[in-house]
Amino acid sequence: MQQSITLHNLRQQLVDSGLKATHQRIVVLEAVTALHGLHPMAEEVYQRLKPANPSISLGTVYKTLDTFADTGLVRRVLSQDGGKRYDANTDAHSHIYCSNTKEIVDFEDAELDELLTAFFKKRNIENFDLKGFSVQLTGTKVEPDKQIRISKA
Ligand SMILES: [Zn+2]
Numbered sequence: 001m002q003q004s005i006t007l008h009n010l011r012q013q014l015v016d017s018g019l020k021a022t023h024q025r026i027v028v029l030e031a032v033t034a035l036h037g038l039h040p041m042a043e044e045v046y047q048r049l050k051p052a053n054p055s056i057s058l059g060t061v062y063k064t065l066d067t068f069a070d071t072g073l074v075r076r077v078l079s080q081d082g083g084k085r086y087d088a089n090t091d092a093h094s095h096i097y098c099s100n101t102k103e104i105v106d107f108e109d110a111e112l113d114e115l116l117t118a119f120f121k122k123r124n125i126e127n128f129d130l131k132g133f134s135v136q137l138t139g140t141k142v143e144p145d146k147q148i149r150i151s152k153a
Pocket residue numbers: 037039087089093094095105106
């Protein structure tokens with residue numbers, strides 16, 4: 001899923017989402033894609049693109065990211081502290097959240113998806129068409145200086 005970010009690529013993603021590929025949108029999409037895996041807040045996206053694009057305001061970045069989220073180009077990720085983060089990884093996946101460092105790490109696990117799919121099939125929630133799910137694990141990193149690692153059994 002990791003693609004190199006090219007201008008052509010970014011334009012195509014915008015057009016595929018039904019958006020006009022304006023310079024502003026291209027720049028914001030490039031920044032949020034480059035920060036992929038870090039689940040940045042709007043401020044962090046803004047800090048990244050500001051040096052090369054001093055005319056774009058933080059407000060514009062906010063608005064543009066929300067437009068992207070509404071069209072499914074990025075996902076909104078809520079952290080436990082209420083901060084709004086953005087995720088350029090739009091494939092179904094879950095998250096691990098550390099409440100000390102506020103770090104959010106992707107957690108992709110086919111086995112978990114299978115378990116949950118089977119579970120909800122059995123539950124058969126009435127009057128609800130389930131399109132997907134994502135789990136967020138909340139906790140604290142045990143060794144603050146180490147990266148969170150996921151090892152499969
Ligand atoms: Zn993610």
